[in-house]
Amino acid sequence: MMPIIDKRIHSAGFVDPDTLSVRPIGLRTFNYDFLAVTISGEAFFLVKENGLSSIVKKISMVYVPAGKRHLYDPRDRKSWKNYWVLFDREAVNASFHKLLPTPGITVLNEFDTIEDHWNKMILCTLENDVSAKEHAFCLLHNILYEISRQSVTSDRNKKSSSVKYTLDIMHKNLREAELNFEKIANSHGICLDTLRKRFKRETNVSLHQYFIQLKINAAKIMLSNLSYNISDIAGFLGFEDPYYFSRLFKNKTNFSPKKYRESLNNEQELILESEPPLSENKRGALTK
Numbered sequence: 001m002m003p004i005i006d007k008r009i010h011s012a013g014f015v016d017p018d019t020l021s022v023r024p025i026g027l028r029t030f031n032y033d034f035l036a037v038t039i040s041g042e043a044f045f046l047v048k049e050n051g052l053s054s055i056v057k058k059i060s061m062v063y064v065p066a067g068k069r070h071l072y073d074p075r076d077r078k079s080w081k082n083y084w085v086l087f088d089r090e091a092v093n094a095s096f097h098k099l100l101p102t103p104g105i106t107v108l109n110e111f112d113t114i115e116d117h118w119n120k121m122i123l124c125t126l127e128n129d130v131s132a133k134e135h136a137f138c139l140l141h142n143i144l145y146e147i148s149r150q151s152v153t154s155d156r157n158k159k160s161s162s163v164k165y166t167l168d169i170m171h172k173n174l175r176e177a178e179l180n181f182e183k184i185a186n187s188h189g190i191c192l193d194t195l196r197k198r199f200k201r202e203t204n205v206s207l208h209q210y211f212i213q214l215k216i217n218a219a220k221i222m223l224s225n226l227s228y229n230i231s232d233i234a235g236f237l238g239f240e241d242p243y244y245f246s247r248l249f250k251n252k253t254n255f256s257p258k259k260y261r262e263s264l265n266n267e268q269e270l271i272l273e274s275e276p277p278l279s280e281n282k283r284g285a286l287t288k
Contacts, residue, residue, distance in 0.1 A: 008092070008137050012085040012122045017078055025073045026225055032086035034064040035101075035143075036072065037118075039111060041080035046071040046221045047104075054105055054171070054217065061106045061147060065089065068103075071221060083118045087140060095137070099144040101151060104171070109150045117142045162188040162195060163202050170211050174218055177238040181207050216252045219245075223261045230257045 010032045015023060027048060043056040048069040055075065056062055064070050066089060074080035092100060108114070117139045124136035166184055173179060185195035199207050215237045222233045234245035250256045255263070 008088050009121075009125055009133070009140060010086040010088070012118070012125045012136070013083075014119075014122060015080070015082040015084065017080065020074065020077050020080065027069055027071050027227075029067060029069050030064070030086055031066055033066050033089045033092075033100075034070075034072075034084065034086055035061065036082055036084040037061045037108070037111065037114070039081045039083065039115070041078075042075040043080060043082070044071060044073050044075060044221045044224070045105060046218060054214075056105055057107070059108045059111050061101065061108055063101045063103050063106070065103055071225070073224075083115070085118075085121065085140065085143075091137075092140070092144070096141050096144055099141070099148050101144070101147055106147065106151055108147065114143050114146050117146070162190060163199050166195065166199060166207070170214055174215055175236060175238050177240070179211060212248070213252070216249060219249060219257065220253070220260065223257060226261075233257070 027046075038056045038058060038060055040058060042058070043062075045054050045056045045062055047064065048071075056072070062072055064072075074082075089100065121136045121139035121143070124132040124139065127133075162185070165188060166181070169179065169184055181195060182192040185192045188195070190198075196207060199205075199210070203210060205213070218237060219233050222228050222236070228236075230246065231242045234240075234242040237245070239245035239248075246257055249260070253260065
């Protein structure tokens with residue numbers, strides 16, 4: 001009997017420490033949209049196109065549209081567990097209007113309901129049956145709906161739209177040498193001094209230092225990929241002078257970029273600082 005191919009959901013699965021050995025690491029690109037949830041441990045996440053980078057914490061979702069070069073790898077292979085699915089965006093948009101999440105990371109409030117749907121979806125994708133494939137697509141709808149519902153709840157709890165907007169601008173513009181924070185403030189009808197005070201109050205870090213720490217986090221992730229030399233990384237992150245970048249990196253991490261990369265190659269523990277701490281209200285098969 002020929003296998004039944006349903007292009008709406010390409011594949012789905014679950015990754016734990018026992019299956020990580022067959023999972024490739026590093027930058028990759030999928031022909032389908034990629035949705036995943038880290039349920040244990042933490043993962044590195046980097047989107048090459050816009051420099052968006054971060055650490056994915058427990059019960060957090062990652063969404064990457066098809067064709068986007070990205071990295072999504074465990075911080076500690078011994079503790080990481082992850083659900084994933086590859087699906088066709090056009091089919092989802094046609095059937096589930098406006099349910100797709102925003103690309104990037106979404107922190108979920110709880111995962112029990114989603115996990116139940118996801119386990120059933122995985123089983124359905126493994127069956128060679130039309131009704132099973134249809135059921136899998138319906139379960140994907142349930143997953144996306146629950147993610148959307150939790151995202152709306154999370155948005156209502158956020159303190160400041162100006163701070164959220166500034167964070168989004170930072171994440172999406174890591175390749176810029178500097179950001180015009182005054183222009184960002186004015187776009188929200190406030191002055192730069194007000195934005196500075198709000199940002200410091202809600203993140204405990206200054207605008208400039210937060211932006212620098214995001215760049216350092218992105219550099220750490222990129223150093224795990226041997227195809228990038230240090231000058232490439234410096235240029236990608238908006239540093240014209242690679243020597244200045246190296247000095248800044250060492251100042252922030254106590255390691256030069258070269259020594260940091262050597263520690264990765266020697267399979268020593270990877271030291272990757274999380275983003276500067278946010279306030280409580282801001283914390284918003286195959287193997288993939």
